[in-house]
Amino acid sequence: MLDCKRYILFVILFIVAISLAFFNLLMSPPSNELGLMALFLGITAFASALVGYGAYRFGWVNLSPTLRWTLLGGYQLSSIRFQPKVTYRYAFFQGDDPGTPANEAFDPLLLGFYDWGTWWQGEIAGEYFLANSNLISHQVRGHLDFSDAVGSGVIFYKFENDQPETFGPGVASTDVGTETDFYVDWKLTSNFSLSLLGAFASPGPAAEEATGRTKSFKYGMLYLGYSF
């Protein structure tokens, strides 16, 4: 039987390898932003290592006989602290084919806010230059619940268009760009909540062709909510 230390090391390396494979596949970041991506990955790996070490050191691993399957499968560690969760979502919104007279574009209607990344495709891209139409959105999200009141996470997006020609005049590329959002949600009372958000977006060739923008976007937000 594999001892626990080696097992946790293996799981962390596995998670880092999967993350690296995802970034390589989905983001193909330009060289000047590789450093930032490496930093994001480093933070994620460090957090995973801390949680993994805590699970080993304090015996949380033994609380869950199904931990290894949870870890390796979907990795929601519901029995250990902070309930780390990693999800991938693929969303497709059809675009208008310029070769046909009918408009095939998906009608996004009006969006409501439910949770980060549910309807708005990134806090920068989704609010300022992307509609839920003519869009392919890859989303990788990591989330930790520190308590019932405080949760935090990171969301990576890779955006593509379905029909470059109707994305913008003269657009030939399907690569719209990437975005990374960090968030912290804090339930202050049963009615009030406070959220902190930091976002970083990098336009791809399609966004550059459509808007002329080549510089990356940085965005911060403090959000006070009241629900009843």
Ligand SMILES: [Ca+2]
């Ligand atoms: Ca058409």
